[in-house]
Every structure is written in structure tokens, then in C-alpha cells.
Amino acid sequence: MSVNGRSVTTRGPRPGSRVRGWRTDRLGWLLIAPAAVVIGALVLYPTVTSLIGSLQHYSLLNQDRSFAGIDNYARVLADPAFQRSIATTGIYFVVISIGVLVIGIGIALWLQTLKGRLRTLALGVVIIPWAVPGTVSGLLWSFIFTPTGAGLLNSTMSSLHLIDATKAWLNMPTLGPALIALTVVWGGTPLGVVIFLAALESIPHDIRDQSLIDGAGPARYFWSISVPLIRPAIAIVLLNAATLAIGLFDQIYVLVGLDPSKITISGSMYLYAFRDFNFGLGYAAAVITTVITTLIAVAYLKGLYREVEY
Amino acid sequence: MKHTRGPRLTAVALSAVLATTLVACSSPSPAAGPANQSTPGAIDKTYAGTTISLLVPSWATFKPAILDDFTQRTGITVKVQTVAFDAIHDKIVTAEASGQAPADVIELDWTWVSQFGAAGWLEPLGSYLTADQIQGAAGSSSFSYQGKQIGLPYSLDFRGTAYNMTMFKKAGISKPPTTWAELLTDAKALKAAGVCDFPIGVPLSISENTATPWYTLIRAAGGDVLDTQGQPAFATNGLGERSFQFIRDMYASGVIDPGAIGLSVEQVSQAFIGGTSAVMLSAYPSVVNANKPNQAGSNIVGNELQFVHAPGDKDNTTGASIALEEALAIPAASTHKGAAAMYLSWQNETAQKVAAYNDPDQGVLPTTQAALQELSKNPDNSALVGSVLTLFPTIEPVIPGGPPTWYTKFSAEVAATIQSVALGQVSPANAVAALAEKTKQIANQAK
Numbered sequence: 001m002s003v004n005g006r007s008v009t010t011r012g013p014r015p016g017s018r019v020r021g022w023r024t025d026r027l028g029w030l031l032i033a034p035a036a037v038v039i040g041a042l043v044l045y046p047t048v049t050s051l052i053g054s055l056q057h058y059s060l061l062n063q064d065r066s067f068a069g070i071d072n073y074a075r076v077l078a079d080p081a082f083q084r085s086i087a088t089t090g091i092y093f094v095v096i097s098i099g100v101l102v103i104g105i106g107i108a109l110w111l112q113t114l115k116g117r118l119r120t121l122a123l124g125v126v127i128i129p130w131a132v133p134g135t136v137s138g139l140l141w142s143f144i145f146t147p148t149g150a151g152l153l154n155s156t157m158s159s160l161h162l163i164d165a166t167k168a169w170l171n172m173p174t175l176g177p178a179l180i181a182l183t184v185v186w187g188g189t190p191l192g193v194v195i196f197l198a199a200l201e202s203i204p205h206d207i208r209d210q211s212l213i214d215g216a217g218p219a220r221y222f223w224s225i226s227v228p229l230i231r232p233a234i235a236i237v238l239l240n241a242a243t244l245a246i247g248l249f250d251q252i253y254v255l256v257g258l259d260p261s262k263i264t265i266s267g268s269m270y271l272y273a274f275r276d277f278n279f280g281l282g283y284a285a286a287v288i289t290t291v292i293t294t295l296i297a298v299a300y301l302k303g304l305y306r307e308v309e310y
Numbered sequence: 311m312k313h314t315r316g317p318r319l320t321a322v323a324l325s326a327v328l329a330t331t332l333v334a335c336s337s338p339s340p341a342a343g344p345a346n347q348s349t350p351g352a353i354d355k356t357y358a359g360t361t362i363s364l365l366v367p368s369w370a371t372f373k374p375a376i377l378d379d380f381t382q383r384t385g386i387t388v389k390v391q392t393v394a395f396d397a398i399h400d401k402i403v404t405a406e407a408s409g410q411a412p413a414d415v416i417e418l419d420w421t422w423v424s425q426f427g428a429a430g431w432l433e434p435l436g437s438y439l440t441a442d443q444i445q446g447a448a449g450s451s452s453f454s455y456q457g458k459q460i461g462l463p464y465s466l467d468f469r470g471t472a473y474n475m476t477m478f479k480k481a482g483i484s485k486p487p488t489t490w491a492e493l494l495t496d497a498k499a500l501k502a503a504g505v506c507d508f509p510i511g512v513p514l515s516i517s518e519n520t521a522t523p524w525y526t527l528i529r530a531a532g533g534d535v536l537d538t539q540g541q542p543a544f545a546t547n548g549l550g551e552r553s554f555q556f557i558r559d560m561y562a563s564g565v566i567d568p569g570a571i572g573l574s575v576e577q578v579s580q581a582f583i584g585g586t587s588a589v590m591l592s593a594y595p596s597v598v599n600a601n602k603p604n605q606a607g608s609n610i611v612g613n614e615l616q617f618v619h620a621p622g623d624k625d626n627t628t629g630a631s632i633a634l635e636e637a638l639a640i641p642a643a644s645t646h647k648g649a650a651a652m653y654l655s656w657q658n659e660t661a662q663k664v665a666a667y668n669d670p671d672q673g674v675l676p677t678t679q680a681a682l683q684e685l686s687k688n689p690d691n692s693a694l695v696g697s698v699l700t701l702f703p704t705i706e707p708v709i710p711g712g713p714p715t716w717y718t719k720f721s722a723e724v725a726a727t728i729q730s731v732a733l734g735q736v737s738p739a740n741a742v743a744a745l746a747e748k749t750k751q752i753a754n755q756a757k
Contacts, residue, residue: 060403060406060407060425060429061425061428061429061715062428145572146569146572146577147567147568147569147570147571147572147573148567148569148573148577148581149569151569154569165568166567166568166569167569168568168569168571168572169572170572171515171571171572171729256515256516256572257515257516257517257574258516258517258722259515259516259517259726260516260722260726261516273403274399274400274403275718275719275722276716276718276719276756277403277425277429277715279407
């Protein structure tokens with residue numbers, strides 16, 4: 001892409017790295033060794049443990065650890081409760097992704113218009129929800145969604161004559177999960193704002209100036225220049241939103257307990273392992289969750305992530 | 311500026327961590343502690359110099375000044391880890407699954423007995439405590455697994471029904487109802503008289519606390535929820551359907567807050583002591599203390615409260631009051647079992663039981679008759695202790711023989727079914743049939 005003679009390129013992932021000799025890379029290997037050890041302990045070990053456990057009959061209620069083949073996977077995938085948790089996770093995934101993306105970019109664009117201490121102050125305020133732990137966030141929102149007249153949402157809507165009887169908002173089949181997802185959007189958006197703001201700020205000012213000289217309005221500038229150039233940020237924010245949705249547990253637990261119609265696949269995993277004491281099923285659900293998460297991550301990075309050079 | 315692809319692998323790796331670390335664990339061999347070196351039930355210096363750890367909720371945590379008495383008498387130091395009740399179960403499971411003792415003395419809820427017992431995680435207490443200590447603790451049979459006592463109850467928790475008679479009298483009703491039909495009639499009268507909008511407080515959210523009122527109703531009417539073989543007795547004794555119909559009638563007639571489908575038991579309790587409901591259908595005994603002076607959060611100080619047997623069905627109003635007790639247990643992997651058992655004996659003494667009740671941060675009712683008698687000497691406690699002693703003979707386990715290993719899954723199905731029935735999404739008859747079928751499925755899957 002070229003904007004008034006300035007070279008701006010977006011391109012797909014590199015096809016591969018240049019092969020280097022061991023000697024040349026020795027320092028590099030040494031430098032990454034600590035990280036490799038940590039990742040090996042925190043990622044590879046639990047991953048391998050989960051894979052092995054998922055192929056065993058592994059209940060805490062007995063000593064049977066015999067080979068189960070794919071039986072645990074078949075049971076998990078055939079379990080209506082797990083299927084329902086996948087569907088519910090889908091609702092969380094859509095609402096959280098859209099919410100964090102749209103609201104995050106919107107706030108970042110607004111912050112860009114502020115200058116000096118005002119921007120610092122506004123950014124500080126925007127970041128506050130990010131610092132609130134999930135359980136505390138759940139408690140805060142529970143005061144809003146309380147299903148009696150004491151709930152803030154019910155009392156406000158009643159006083160505005162928008163409802164004639166109090167509603168159990170979180171018990172509504174689709175609206176309930178969507179509202180829970182909104183509480184996650186509230187806590188997850190600040191990180192998106194920071195990432196988007198950094199990406200927007202990194203676009204050289206002269207590109208904007210030149211596009212304005214060429215007659216591009218704010219909308220055209222946003223869609224034709226800003227969005228392509230912040231695609232890496234969009235990919236990262238969406239990936240973060242996906243992991244928030246799939247791993248969502250705290251807020252749900254505080255707001256509605258372990259209501260099977262509200263839990264995510266992470267919640268199902270918890271129930272298999274800690275309620276039913278069946279770690280074999282828990283491991284299988286964990287591996288399935290890992291596969292789903294990985295597929296989403298790869299799809300985002302393949303489809304959205306582009307290197308950007310100015 | 312150049313954005314690189316570095317975060318890609320990291321992101322994928324981190325997602326794998328998120329997904330897998332929840333249930334990842336190792337399984338080293340459990341540690342075995344020494345056998346009891348002291349006389350069962352003794353409190354002496356046999357284990358002087360030992361330090362034991364406790365993993366208990368706040369209401370089982372003695373103040374340091376009280377614990378000093380134990381240390382002085384035994385030479386044993388106690389380190390207490392006070393944890394929110396909801397988090398204790400998972401801490402125990404995580405530690406035990408990796409072969410470690412979560413502490414030397416741990417909390418044991420009645421719903422955990424069969425799972426922890428089947429897993430072999432808890433030390434039988436028979437050689438550490440006397441028969442009098444075990445049998446003298448009300449509800450101790452709830453903590454027996456396959457004939458072995460694995461927990462000593464410390465908190466007398468059971469369910470009756472609490473009534474605000476001051477509110478009842480405003481509607482011209484002078485005595486508490488004894489049947490479900492009477493309760494419904496009275497609640498409608500309270501609503502019609504404008505005493506309160508939603509007279510009956512009962513949680514209907516999908517949680518264990520929603521299943522409890524249903525158990526309360528069935529057992530108070532003389533029936534069983536599950537029989538000793540784990541079969542769905544509620545489906546054959548007729549009480550399952552009639553109790554479901556009663557719940558549906560309460561909800562449909564507007565005597566329960568429609569928001570109850572999202573309320574926790576704590577919120578229902580707050581409504582009762584806040585004076586916005588007149589009945590707590592499945593109440594704990596100490597709720598009657600809400601009428602005492604200086605009770606934080608209570609709007610019913612000075613009201614006449616009664617904690618009595620829960621209403622029964624028309625044919626039987628004198629069934630059981632369900633025990634929902636908590637106990638202390640000793641992990642089999644503990645390396646200080648003898649010292650831990652000495653702590654169990656010490657906290658079971660009347661002086662400590664009375665101290666635990668009088669401490670506002672604990673407030674647990676004692677499980678022994680001796681401690682209850684001691685408490686009754688204080689006129690401030692007369693109403694509560696009087697109610698407790700009246701219902702004492704009716705206290706029985708929720709499920710005869712203890713809950714099956716699949717109990718928690720069953721109770722989740724019960725709660726979901728109750729909510730569906732209340733909302734009119736399924737008829738009581740169909741709900742009973744479906745729940746019975748589901749119960750059998752869950753039991754078969756657990757085999």
C-alpha cells in the first residue's frame with residue numbers, strides 16, 4: 001500500500017526462517033533456555049500429563065488407572081451437559097469478542113483525541129476495571145442484576161416504567177449468558193484499549209496528515225488506513241477475548257453458581273474433576289478445550305495477523 | 311515500526327496452559343503417620359512439641375486466646391488456615407489427588423462423606439476417640455462411611471421453618487401452619503392483608519441450597535428422598551410429586567418473589583431478617599437470634615420469631631428435620647494424626663463448645679447435649695436452645711445411610727428440576743418421572 005508516496009506494507013506471515021548454524025545460534029539458545037525451562041514445566045508437563053490422563057480410567061474414587069483409549073473423549077463429547085457448555089461458551093465468545101473489539105477501539109479513538117494530563121487521567125479511569133479481580137467484579141455486577149426489586153437494574157427500569165415486574169435477568173436463556181459476558185467485557189476492555197491505543201499511536205502522523213490532504217475523511221481514514229495497520233493489535237485483542245470466554249469461571253460462579261445453562265467448557269472441566277472426581281473425563285475435556293483454543297488462536301493469527309512496516 | 315510474529319507461539323502456548331493446568335496434578339505416594347500413642351479421647355502431653363495445621367472455615371476457627379488453652383494442656387501448637395467454605399472442598403481435592411494431606415485437621419461437610427470415604431482420604435477415628443465422644447455428638451452417623459467413623463460433627467446445623475409471628479398476627483393468624491396447604495393459605499392471607507408482598511422465602515436458583523428446601527419438605531412429611539440403596543424414593547412415595555406441586559403453587563400464586571429463581575440462600579435469609587418475608591421455609595436454627603437487640607442487618611429486632619418443625623404433607627406432619635452438619639476429620643495422609651485427634655477431643659469439650667457459640671465470628675450451635683444444656687442457663691439463649699431441644703429428637707440425615715458418591719450431581723439435577731417446576735416449564739408428575747430416570751442414569755454412570 002502506498003499513501004502519498006510513503007511506503008506502507010502489510011503482508012502475510014513469513015514462509016520460514018533462515019537456517020542458521022548451531023554456532024551462530026548458540027547465544028540465542030542460551031538466552032531462551034530459562035524461558036524454555038519455564039514453558040516446559042508449566043506447559044509441556046501439564047499438557048503431557050493431561051494427554052496421558054485423558055487416555056486412562058482415572059477416578060479418584062478407585063485405584064483403576066487402566067488404559068481407556070478414546071473412551072473418555074467419546075463420553076465427554078456425547079455428554080449433553082458438555083455440549084450445552086460448548087454452546088454457552090459460543091455465546092460468551094461472540095459477545096466478549098465483539099464487545100471488547102468495538103468498545104476497545106472506540107475508547108482508544110476517543111483517548112487519541114485527548115491531550116496531556118487529561119488523556120493520562122482518562123486512561124487511568126478506563127483501566128480501573130482491569131484491576132478488579134473476577135470474583136469482585138462478579139459481586140459488583142450481582143448488585144446490579146439482583147432479581148428482586150433491590151437490584152439496581154430492576155429498580156431503575158421500574159422507576160422508568162420500562163418493566164412492570166422485576167426480572168431475573170441472569171436466568172433468561174440467551175440474555176443471561178450475554179449479560180454475564182458483558183461483565184467480562186467490562187473487565188477485559190481496558191487491556192484492549194491499551195493495545196489499540198498503542199497501535200493507533202504508532203501510526204506515523206504524517207500518514208494521517210497526507211491522507212487528510214488527499215481528502216480522506218475520518219471514516220475513510222479509519223477503515224482504509226487505521227484498521228489495516230492495527231490488524232496485529234486486533235488479532236491479539238481478539239485472541240485474548242477468546243481465552244477470556246473459554247476460561248470464564250469466576251464471574252459465572254459468583255453470579256449464578258454452577259448453573260449448567262451458564263457454565264463454559266472450563267466449568268464442565270471443573271465439574272468432571274472436582275464434583276464427579278473423574279479426572280479422566282476432566283483431562284479429556286481439558287484436551288478438547290486446548291484443541292479448540294489452539295484452533296481459534298491459529299485461525300486468528302493466520303487470518304488477521306500481518307506484519308506491518310512503515 | 312515492525313510488528314513481529316513472536317507473540318504467536320506464546321499466545322498458543324499460554325492458551326494451552328489456561329486449558330490444562332486446572333486439572334493437572336501428580337500422584338506421589340501418600341505419607342503415613344504414626345498410630346495413636348495416647349489413650350483414645352485423652353488430652354495430655356503425649357505429642358508435646360508437635361505443630362498441627364487446620365484447614366477450616368471461619369466458624370470453626372477459635373480465637374488465639376482459646377487455642378492457647380489447648381497448647382498449654384497438650385504442648386501442641388496449632389496453625390490455622392481459615393478458608394472460605396466454598397474453597398475448602400477444592401483445596402482438599404487438589405491436595406489429596408496429589409497424595410498430600412491438605413492439613414492435619416480438615417473441614418468435612420456431610421455432602422463430601424461418601425466421596426472422601428470412597429477415595430480413602432480420611433482416617434477412621436475409632437482408635438482415637440471414645441465411643442461416648444462419637445455417639446454423644448448429634449448427627450455423628452452422617453459422618454460414618456461403611457461402618458467407620460471418619461468425621462466428628464462440631465456444628466449442629468439442621469433445618470426447620472422460621473416464622474415471623476409478629477407479621478402473622480398482623481394478618482390475624484395466631485399459630486404457625488403445620489401442613490403445606492395451611493402454609494399456602496396463610497401466605498396468601500399475609501399477602502392479601504398487605505403485610506408483605508412475598509411472604510415465603512425460598513431460593514429457587516440452581517444450587518445445592520435450592521435442593522435443601524425440597525429435602526426439608528419431603529423428610530418433614532415422613533418420606534425419603536433416596537433410599538439406602540440410592541434409589542429414588544421420592545418417585546414411589548408420592549411426596550416427590552406433591553412437594554413439586556406445592557412449590558409450583560407457591561410460585562404461581564405469587565407468595566414467593568419471582569426473582570427467587572436467581573436468589574441464593576443468603577439473600578433469602580436477608581429477606582427474612584430484613585422483614586420483607588414472613589417465612590423462611592428451610593431455615594437454620596440460629597435465625598431466631600435476628601430478634602435480639604443489636605443484631606446487625608436485622609429489621610425484626612423485638613419481633614416474635616419461631617423456629618419449628620417444617621410443615622408436612624396432609625398425612626404426616628411429624629417426619630424428620632434434616633441434618634446438614636459439618637464435622638472435623640483427619641486426613642489419612644496426615645503425619646500428626648494423634649495430635650490432630652487430641653485437637654478433636656479438646657474442641658469437643660463443653661467449654662470450647664460454649665465459647666464457639668458465644669464468639670460472634672463463630673456462632674456455631676454445639677453438637678452435644680451437655681453444651682446445649684450449658685447454653686440454656688443463659689436466658690438470652692432460651693428461645694434458640696428451647697427450639698433446638700424440642701426438635702432434637704427429629705434430627706436425621708438427609709439420606710439414610712449417607713449420601714451416595716454421586717450425590718452432588720444428583721442435587722444439581724434436583725435444583726434444576728425444582729426451578730423448571732416452579733416456572734411451570736414441566737408438570738410435577740413429569741418432573742418426578744424425569745428426575746427419577748436421571749437419578750438412575752447418574753447412579754449407573756458412577757458404577
